[in-house]
Amino acid sequence: MKRKITLKQIAKELDVSISTVSKSLRNSLEIGEETRLKVQAFAKFYNYKPNNIALSLKNRKTKSIGIIIPEIVHYFFSTVINGIEQVANEYGYSVVICVSDDSFDKEVLNMEMLANGSIDGFIMSLSKETQFKGDFHHITEVINQGMPVVMFDRVTNDILCDKVIIDDKSAAYEAVQSLIDSGRKKIALVTTVDYVSVGKLRTDGYEKALLDNGLPFNEDLIIKIEDVDTCEITISELLHARAFDAVFAVNELFAVTIIKTANKMGLKVPEDLAVIAFTDGIISKYSTPTITTVSQSGEKMGNKAAKMLIERIEAEDDDDEEHNENYITEVIETHLIKRESTD
Amino acid sequence: MKRKITLKQIAKELDVSISTVSKSLRNSLEIGEETRLKVQAFAKFYNYKPNNIALSLKNRKTKSIGIIIPEIVHYFFSTVINGIEQVANEYGYSVVICVSDDSFDKEVLNMEMLANGSIDGFIMSLSKETQFKGDFHHITEVINQGMPVVMFDRVTNDILCDKVIIDDKSAAYEAVQSLIDSGRKKIALVTTVDYVSVGKLRTDGYEKALLDNGLPFNEDLIIKIEDVDTCEITISELLHARAFDAVFAVNELFAVTIIKTANKMGLKVPEDLAVIAFTDGIISKYSTPTITTVSQSGEKMGNKAAKMLIERIEAEDDDDEEHNENYITEVIETHLIKRESTD
DNA sequence: TTTCAACACTACCACGTTTTCGTAAAGCAA
DNA sequence: TTGCTTTACGAAAACGTGGTAGTGTTGAAA
Secondary structure, three states: OOOOOOHHHHHHHHOOOHHHHHHHHOOOOOOOHHHHHHHHHHHHHOOOOOOHHHHHHHHOOOOEEEEEEOOOOOHHHHHHHHHHHHHHHHOOOEEEEEEOOOOHHHHHHHHHHHHOOOOOEEEEOOOHHHHHHOOOHHHHHHHHOOOOEEEEOOOOOOOOOEEEEEOHHHHHHHHHHHHHHOOOOOEEEEEEOOOOHHHHHHHHHHHHHHHHOOOOOOHHHEEEEOOHHHHHHHHHHHHHOOOOOEEEEOOHHHHHHHHHHHHHOOOOOOOOOEEEEEOOOHHHHHOOOOOEEEEEOHHHHHHHHHHHHHHHHHHHHHOOOOOOOOOOEEEEOEEEEOOOOOO | OOOOOOHHHHHHHHOOOHHHHHHHHOOOOOOOHHHHHHHHHHHHHOOOOOOHHHHHHHHOOOOEEEEEEOOOOOHHHHHHHHHHHHHHHHOOOEEEEEEOOOOHHHHHHHHHHHHOOOOOEEEEOOOHHHHHHOOOHHHHHHHHOOOOEEEEOOOOOOOOOEEEEEOHHHHHHHHHHHHHHOOOOOEEEEEEOOOOHHHHHHHHHHHHHHHHOOOOOOHHHEEEEOOHHHHHHHHHHHHHOOOOOEEEEOOHHHHHHHHHHHHHOOOOOOOOOEEEEEOOOHHHHHOOOOOEEEEEOHHHHHHHHHHHHHHHHHHHHHOOOOOOOOOOEEEEOEEEEOOOOOO
16 A cells, blocks of 8 residues: 655655656756656656645645535436536536535535635535525625636526526426417416526416417416425316316426326326426436426536636636626527427 | 635734634634634634645545546436435535546546545446456556545445445345246346446346246346337337246336337236336336336435445544455345336 | 743644746856 | 856745744743
8 A cells, every 4th residue: 555656755766856856747848858757757657646635725726616506316407417527527627516405504514615725616506495595695705705606597696697597488488388389278387386596487488478379377277386295186186177288397297297197087198188397307208108398408508507617717817807707697598399298 | 806815814914923823713722812812803704714725735634535427317326426425414525526427438537537635535336338348457546545445336346445235136036036926927137238247146136036936047038228229129029929928127217118118019017017127216206107116225325335435534544554454345225116017 | 030830922844736046067168 | 267158956935724842921939
């Protein structure tokens, strides 16, 4: 068990100074060829690699970015991480991941843990609790310290920073419109109770699509689900009443549960009930019937977010007076993936 | 935009030495109460937090652990990360994640990137390519440098280190046995072509269960799938021939595809075909019919792996002569979750 | 008056790098 | 020999911490 070798050890071993070793390895012309080659050979033999921590301390750059997300066992978020990881890797960055578990306190704790020099910037999606509380001081704080932050998907207008989102409203609009186009008149919206930004926007899109088509906007057809397990009861009651002939669900878990409930009641999808879900996940692809979804490319969001963050990080070097704060909000395209749950 | 404040800046501002500031903040009795309180107040006001990088350099501890996995958009792996993250957080560690994409080169690159001081230890699952090549020099290297490594799920006997696995063989045995118990005689195994350790073990368990029950072990009933998309054809041919009445699939993706194919052919699951899948993922829970699975708790594996790693890391401090290399292999329990795809 | 301890603080080192500046030795022209 | 340039290297600072050892002052005991 040999510990990693350092410049100092090499210097001692070869009886030269640390600077000589450092310069030799960086191929400085200051050092005579003989010494240079000797040092390089020695370093190679002992597999010398500069210590990242020391470099970080010296350069005030860690070459790593922090990701804070509400959940990780979640198709969408894991695709985002994947997207971030790809770009980060390309640029030589590592990614540090923290899960807030949709808890405000954890989010704050995680940010504080990473903000003390461990990373060069954040990519984050707000926890439900944070969105509900509307308390973003932890984020303002790191931004004020000059650390770049990119928010994605679950964002807030209260913070000025780069953002990557999808146009939830028009994506929802498009989905509902397609249901209307196929002749559906009574379209239900199945959403969450949480006050999450995206939920609100999707509801807006739903409403607008109805009104634009001269259909009534009926509050009773907005079904707010607290817990997936209780979803079934609510749904089946409404289905019994034949209250709706189509459903727009804000996530695929709701959608699949609705389909299963309908099937149990002898209703056929899509004949008796058309279903569209937000988020193109793995369930939609493999459920029976497969589910028409609004695709929301997490990978693209991740790619974009990582690029934006890294650009910010590396721009700081040059223009270190006052970084120009012309923050941008990137909108990622969505599209409807038609599958068997609609006709 | 105020940069983070340092001990040095506080010292200068209050016109005392750096050591005085450091000691005041650590509540050392060496420092008079007046000065101590003054410093503490000042530090609190400016929200002083020690710089992690400097601490890491000094303590030769980064308080972060590296995770290297083949994929991240993958239910099982994301649950493992979740498990690791929970424990890591509890002990004050951060997790750095790298994805090998099942590529040997990326795995090596990622390990090298992290091994130069960025982390205190690794938790990893081998990439397919690495398992196929049988080249583990990058892992031996970090271990030789004294960095603890814990491997999980996709492990190898060629490396001596702590491991967390499930008993793939007996889990497979149990699954096949349950099919036999319900009267199935012609049981197919649907597996991958890759030479991944777990695949081999599951095949062994399958074979043993058959033989122990006096059933013939027929190579033709072992279906090796190269690509999920081509799976359907192979399966349907065999189904036409009524070659089997039950399937044991090594993952849920295969299982759901098989079920869909059978349905298309007018076969009923489980009446005409019983299906059991390895890995209890989200698809199994939501497919129609729901799929009986061998649960493999990724979260537990993650918990355990993280605990083992952190214990190793923190044990090194005390016993720094020669750490006792009594490596352990932890076997996580599995159990069969009966759902609709079997009777 | 001397000595000793307590007090309150500072100096210095180490962690591993990079980089700027300095300088000794050698070479060369005058 | 003197003065100047070049070559080839070394010393030291800096990044931010924290611990050990040291230092100067004060008051009191001997």
